[in-house]
Amino acid sequence: MSVISVADIENANGALVISARDILTPLAADRAKELNVRIERSSSVKVSPTSAIPLVPTTLAARPTPAAPPSAKPGSIQPGALSGSLYRRGAPVPPQMRVQGQPVTATRDDRPRAAVIGAGHVGAMTALRLAETSLFSCVTLVDIVPGLAAGLALDMWHSAGLRGFTTRIEGSTDLAALEGASYVVMTAGRPRQPGMSRTDLTGVNAEIVGGVADGIRRYAPRAVVVVVTNPLEEMTHLMAKRTGFPASRVIGMAGVLDSARFCSLIALEGVAKPQDVDAIALGSHGAEMVIPLSLATANGRPLEELIAKDRLAAIVERARDSGAEVVKLLQKGSAYFSPAESAASMLAAMVKGSSPVIAACVQSGGAYGVVNTRVGLPVRLDANGVKEIVTLSLRSVEQAALVEAAKSIAKRISELG
Numbered sequence: 001m002s003v004i005s006v007a008d009i010e011n012a013n014g015a016l017v018i019s020a021r022d023i024l025t026p027l028a029a030d031r032a033k034e035l036n037v038r039i040e041r042s043s044s045v046k047v048s049p050t051s052a053i054p055l056v057p058t059t060l061a062a063r064p065t066p067a068a069p070p071s072a073k074p075g076s077i078q079p080g081a082l083s084g085s086l087y088r089r090g091a092p093v094p095p096q097m098r099v100q101g102q103p104v105t106a107t108r109d110d111r112p113r114a115a116v117i118g119a120g121h122v123g124a125m126t127a128l129r130l131a132e133t134s135l136f137s138c139v140t141l142v143d144i145v146p147g148l149a150a151g152l153a154l155d156m157w158h159s160a161g162l163r164g165f166t167t168r169i170e171g172s173t174d175l176a177a178l179e180g181a182s183y184v185v186m187t188a189g190r191p192r193q194p195g196m197s198r199t200d201l202t203g204v205n206a207e208i209v210g211g212v213a214d215g216i217r218r219y220a221p222r223a224v225v226v227v228v229t230n231p232l233e234e235m236t237h238l239m240a241k242r243t244g245f246p247a248s249r250v251i252g253m254a255g256v257l258d259s260a261r262f263c264s265l266i267a268l269e270g271v272a273k274p275q276d277v278d279a280i281a282l283g284s285h286g287a288e289m290v291i292p293l294s295l296a297t298a299n300g301r302p303l304e305e306l307i308a309k310d311r312l313a314a315i316v317e318r319a320r321d322s323g324a325e326v327v328k329l330l331q332k333g334s335a336y337f338s339p340a341e342s343a344a345s346m347l348a349a350m351v352k353g354s355s356p357v358i359a360a361c362v363q364s365g366g367a368y369g370v371v372n373t374r375v376g377l378p379v380r381l382d383a384n385g386v387k388e389i390v391t392l393s394l395r396s397v398e399q400a401a402l403v404e405a406a407k408s409i410a411k412r413i414s415e416l417g
């Protein structure tokens with residue numbers, strides 16, 4: 001019999017096979033939980049902790065070749081030894097993990113549930129991105145196409161052990177599956193094809209958003225809803241109107257994506273890494289997008305000092321048209337990797353309780369002197385949705401562009417009827 005210490009767990013490299021008589025100290029159990037070390041008790045095989053087989057080394061070159069366990073036949077491995085994860089270290093422990101019949105983690109999973117409506121390109125990728133955060137107990141994917149959401153959800157779940165996430169993923173054709181969801185991402189709807197504007201999608205997607213909104217109101221009445229479906233401002237307005245949810249709980253996703261696009265295009269100029277460029281895209285998700293250059297920096301230095309004026313203007317225009325650029329290249333459907341990452345990062349920030357200042361499509365109220373409509377503004381999010389609209393100091397020309405953007409959006413929304 002030996003006592004399994006914290007150090008044993010840290011040396012275990014993802015998995016540990018111990019004798020039935022060994023004692024796991026509470027501290028070691030906690031450390032196992034933190035490092036996601038899987039502990040198997042075996043009555044027949046006694047393997048000393050330090051010789052337990054490291055399963056999938058994170059850095060193959062950096063780790064010594066493990067000694068074969070004394071009882072192992074040449075070429076044989078310990079039971080359970082091949083279920084390791086490349087991303088195991090630091091990932092949360094699956095709630096169902098047990099040692100001697102006792103759960104290693106708390107028996108109750110307090111993490112919130114999320115749902116994604118539409119299991120198409122954006123929806124499927126968003127569900128996977130959300131699951132990979134392990135911030136949710138479950139992500140439910142819903143699509144009207146029979147089997148699509150369930151099939152994709154099962155396929156994604158099969159990657160859980162490899163990737164090291166613990167969020168369950170389920171699929172359904174029924175909006176009743178939204179029950180218990182604290183966060184819903186709405187992606188159902190048609191994407192545009194080359195030659196179409198986002199506004200061309202209004203009729204067909206309004207039908208879809210209306211029906212889904214009724215389901216959200218019924219089955220997830222306290223959820224925060226992030227709308228992705230285009231045309232973004234109109235569909236966000238419709239979602240808020242049909243659910244009757246307060247403005248703080250219906251948020252359009254576009255500003256995070258448009259800001260990220262601008263920053264990544266700036267990085268192509270070689271002035272900084274994408275994550276070191278700071279900028280925000282306000283106004284509409286379209287022609288009236290406003291990227292205030294007065295606030296745009298790379299490693300803290302104003303972009304206007306780093307990049308020539310006409311070059312900057314061209315990059316602003318490219319960012320504004322990036323959606324169409326991708327549509328034209330794909331020739332079928334629209335962007336989904338960066339949109340999914342954008343939506344998932346908004347939910348992750350909410351679940352963590354706070355976000356930095358991001359751009360999102362929200363009800364303006366009296367902010368920035370624009371008409372009261374859904375428009376892209378700087379906000380902070382918290383667990384309940386929009387925590388506050390943040391006042392940034394804009395140049396008068398930027399402020400005027402924002403006012404014009406809001407006017408155009410308000411007009412389009414009024415035409416929805």
Ligand SMILES: NC(=O)c1ccc[n+]([C@@H]2O[C@H](COP(=O)([O-])OP(=O)(O)OC[C@H]3O[C@@H](n4cnc5c(N)ncnc54)[C@H](O)[C@@H]3O)[C@@H](O)[C@H]2O)c1
Pocket residue numbers: 117118119120121122123142143144145187188189190191192201205208211212227228229230231232253254257285333334335336339
């Ligand atoms: N806001 C943004 O920045 C942004 C970015 C990318 C895409 N979009 C928009 O997101 C939407 C989805 O794009 P996509 O590429 O995923 O399209 P897609 O065609 O790949 O997927 C759409 C899915 O919605 C499903 N669907 C349709 N009606 C439904 C309903 N009533 N209930 C449940 N599911 C339903 C379809 O079966 C399909 O699987 C489009 O409107 C697109 O323009 C917005």
Ligand SMILES: O=C(O)C[C@H](O)C(=O)O
Pocket residue numbers: 191192198230285322323324326327334335339
């Ligand atoms: O451009 C589109 O139609 C999809 C989306 O709004 C995008 O910006 O990628």
